Amino acid sequence: MPELPEVEVTRRGVAPHLEGRTVTAVTLRHTGLRWPFPADLGTTLVGHTIRSTGRRGKYLLVHFDHGTLLIHLGMSGHLRVLPPDTPPKKHDHFDMQVGDQVLRMSDPRRFGAVLWHASNEGVIDNHLLLRTLGVEPLEAQFDGQWLYKHTRGRTASIKQVLLAGDIVVGVGNIYASESLFRARINPRIAAHRIGLERYVRLAQTIREVLAEAIEQGGSTLKDFLAVNGQSGYFQQSYFVYARTGEPCRICKTPIRQIVQGQRSTFYCPNCQK
DNA sequence: CAATTTACCTGGGTGC
DNA sequence: TGCACCCAGGTAAATT
DSSP, rough: OOOOHHHHHHHHHHHHHTTOOEEEEEEESBBBBBOOOTHHHHHHHTTEEEEEEEEEEEEEEETTTTEEEEEOOOTTTTEEEEEETTTTTTTTTEEETTTTTEEEEEEEOOEEEEEEEEGGGGGGGGGGGTOOOOTTTSSSSSSSSHHHHHHHHOOHHHHHHHHOOOBEEEOHHHHHHHHHTTOOOOOSSBBBGSSSHHHHHHHHHHHHHHHHHHHHTOOOOOOOOTTSSOOOOGGGOOOSTTTTTSSOOTTTTBEEEEETTEEEEEOOOOTTT
């Protein structure tokens, strides 16, 4: 499922095909995904030129002079750049033709989103879905101090607090488990009981894991495919995720799987204290 | 009131 | 072949 690295890999993949090009057509094959598609999206976009692309958390941003298109891949979405005459498949719900190519969004489970934020509604960071997000994990503001400061008074487990996204964004289920393993922190520990020293280590491993995953083209589990149709291979680097019962790569102890907040967590009971 | 928990959306995969 | 069930990310509602 697309987490921050997959979204960033997607952004880098589509950006050269989008930036500086003009939208010539929009095709919708469904009424919407998580939310209805914006009304008159074709009218809004056709004839307008894409100025740049960006990303906020797991939201892919396509900037125009008059507003920003927000694309969220949900858990099963992906984007491809294709020749416009490519026949659409069952779950290809959204096409945006740019120049002589088409940006096509497929999302079988339709947990994703395509939204429009007009410039006259204010800066994109004020968007209802973006304004409550935590800091970007790869930007300078995010460090051990930041984690420590914002976890005082948080009694939930560190795993769930990472996933919540209000302190730091983009750390989904896979990378939360992987980061905590590398930082040697037990995912069940209450966030407010973890000290500054361990948070410095955790911030560092979160940065490392995400940066590595981006370099390796993201992970491919189930539905995620990179823009060129090839899969990433970060999943080959997993230490704990989806390795229930398999020996820890460090100490050979069987990897344990537990449920926290209705989500699976994977960890090594020996390495992570 | 802020933090936390629960419910919800969808459809592919699994197991009976 | 069918079908109940599970799981996932992120939001909103409910609860503490």
